[in-house]
Amino acid sequence: MNRPAAYIFDLDGVVYHGNKVISGSGKTIEYIRASGSRVIFMTNNATLSRDSIALKLNDMDICCSAGDVISSAYAASVHIKEHYGPSTIFPIGGQGLVFELEEAGHTIAKQDVDFVVVGLDREFTYQKLTLGLDNIINGAKFIATNTDAMLPVENGFLPGAGSMVSALKTASGIEPEVIGKPHKPIMDVLLSKYSLKSEDCIMVGDRLETDILAGLTLGMHTILVLTGASGIKDIESSGIRPGCVMNSIADIISQVNS
Amino acid sequence: MNRPAAYIFDLDGVVYHGNKVISGSGKTIEYIRASGSRVIFMTNNATLSRDSIALKLNDMDICCSAGDVISSAYAASVHIKEHYGPSTIFPIGGQGLVFELEEAGHTIAKQDVDFVVVGLDREFTYQKLTLGLDNIINGAKFIATNTDAMLPVENGFLPGAGSMVSALKTASGIEPEVIGKPHKPIMDVLLSKYSLKSEDCIMVGDRLETDILAGLTLGMHTILVLTGASGIKDIESSGIRPGCVMNSIADIISQVNS
Numbered sequence: 111m112n113r114p115a116a117y118i119f120d121l122d123g124v125v126y127h128g129n130k131v132i133s134g135s136g137k138t139i140e141y142i143r144a145s146g147s148r149v150i151f152m153t154n155n156a157t158l159s160r161d162s163i164a165l166k167l168n169d170m171d172i173c174c175s176a177g178d179v180i181s182s183a184y185a186a187s188v189h190i191k192e193h194y195g196p197s198t199i200f201p202i203g204g205q206g207l208v209f210e211l212e213e214a215g216h217t218i219a220k221q222d223v224d225f226v227v228v229g230l231d232r233e234f235t236y237q238k239l240t241l242g243l244d245n246i247i248n249g250a251k252f253i254a255t256n257t258d259a260m261l262p263v264e265n266g267f268l269p270g271a272g273s274m275v276s277a278l279k280t281a282s283g284i285e286p287e288v289i290g291k292p293h294k295p296i297m298d299v300l301l302s303k304y305s306l307k308s309e310d311c312i313m314v315g316d317r318l319e320t321d322i323l324a325g326l327t328l329g330m331h332t333i334l335v336l337t338g339a340s341g342i343k344d345i346e347s348s349g350i351r352p353g354c355v356m357n358s359i360a361d362i363i364s365q366v367n368s
Numbered sequence: 369m370n371r372p373a374a375y376i377f378d379l380d381g382v383v384y385h386g387n388k389v390i391s392g393s394g395k396t397i398e399y400i401r402a403s404g405s406r407v408i409f410m411t412n413n414a415t416l417s418r419d420s421i422a423l424k425l426n427d428m429d430i431c432c433s434a435g436d437v438i439s440s441a442y443a444a445s446v447h448i449k450e451h452y453g454p455s456t457i458f459p460i461g462g463q464g465l466v467f468e469l470e471e472a473g474h475t476i477a478k479q480d481v482d483f484v485v486v487g488l489d490r491e492f493t494y495q496k497l498t499l500g501l502d503n504i505i506n507g508a509k510f511i512a513t514n515t516d517a518m519l520p521v522e523n524g525f526l527p528g529a530g531s532m533v534s535a536l537k538t539a540s541g542i543e544p545e546v547i548g549k550p551h552k553p554i555m556d557v558l559l560s561k562y563s564l565k566s567e568d569c570i571m572v573g574d575r576l577e578t579d580i581l582a583g584l585t586l587g588m589h590t591i592l593v594l595t596g597a598s599g600i601k602d603i604e605s606s607g608i609r610p611g612c613v614m615n616s617i618a619d620i621i622s623q624v625n626s
Contacts, residue, residue, distance in 0.1 A: 150484040162418055195521050231494060233492075233493075233494060234378075234493065234497070235491075235492065236490050236491060236493075236527065239527045239531060240527055243518065243525060243526075244525075245529050259539055259541060259542075260501070260539050264507065266502060267497055267502075267539075269497045269501050269536075269538075270539065272505060272538050273538040274535060275538075276531075276535055276537070277531040277532060277534055277535040277537035278525075278527075279534070280517050280529035280530050280531040281516075281518050281525075281530075283517060305431035
């Protein structure tokens, strides 16, 4: 391919593990930018605002701004704004979700809302579930930032947004519209925000069923890195075939140079 | 049929609605007992102990003791005791579940448990979900008291046990063993506790997919009453055919007399 217009990097398992940068991330990103391609960070994580994510990356000596980051919380906020206009929303999620929704011009409320938007919420309670159900029964649309089942952390695993989404899906009997990878809304926000054509992009991720599937569905070039969730064996069992497999983000340098 | 050995009554939607007795319940139950059949109350509700349920029924002038009640919390406690012996259990559920588990001789703990037992928990939190996931990842068996999606209450609906079960199922990727109707464990506990043969029982319920399906699966006689969840139209769409349909519990008197 010609020089790609943009490399889209997933974050956890690709650029860093939790709070620890993956060796070679900074250098690779500099190389890519020096070669003339844009670098965009794209995460299903809806708990942090784009500002907080950019801050975290800068702390790891990866230079970027909030404008280089697409999170599922941001994508949900933009998606709702573009398709329905400024709306009243009951969020089940962290501060990052609330921040992005307000930043996009939406109003946060507990009752009589247009949307219930569900992401990972470490302060999830039965009361929030009940409010979410009540709003959906009364006609609110049900949006999930993502459906990731669990989240690897230093000492094990935490339940992901998908588990909260399942609780509300079961209670209400309603299927949510899902924003995050591998679903279309987050990809539409990406392509539209940066005026990209998908065939000019390279999607780099550690999860076949989210990152790689999202890229393949849109006809992007895809690179699976083996520093995260999916291994070589998963390729066969999943039936999802990345264009390229690399040990880590650091191996991209040889490709950019070639 | 000959005189049935026992009538098995579901509670909410059959004997009462929330805290309001359904007209004719007390009289019907007296008639059935006078005719020589036993009356047993069987509920998927795992939030109350059998004592509390019996108290509630007595307050409605329906005479009974805890020994006449099978709840999914009680059935879970007995099922685990009979199949695995006294166990260490992390319960996600209300006081009734904790009471029944302890009453059966199990030990309640938060970590290093043999079982995670999930029912409706009005104090459900992300922390409990995380503890449940952690225990399941570390080898604890996953048991659901029931999978009822929601619960009708006076002013609308509350999320049911099924929504909490779904959250943990999604996070862990593990299917639970389900105790409550229409699943077999609660029916096994019923038949064994009262030394009943299923063909001698009449199952009376308001839900096709729990009460009636449970009865039909075991070859019981079944009566759908129309005072609760399922209506006549649901029979066709569900494909579950009750032996008999009655407007309410009161109509059973004519059958007992005939």
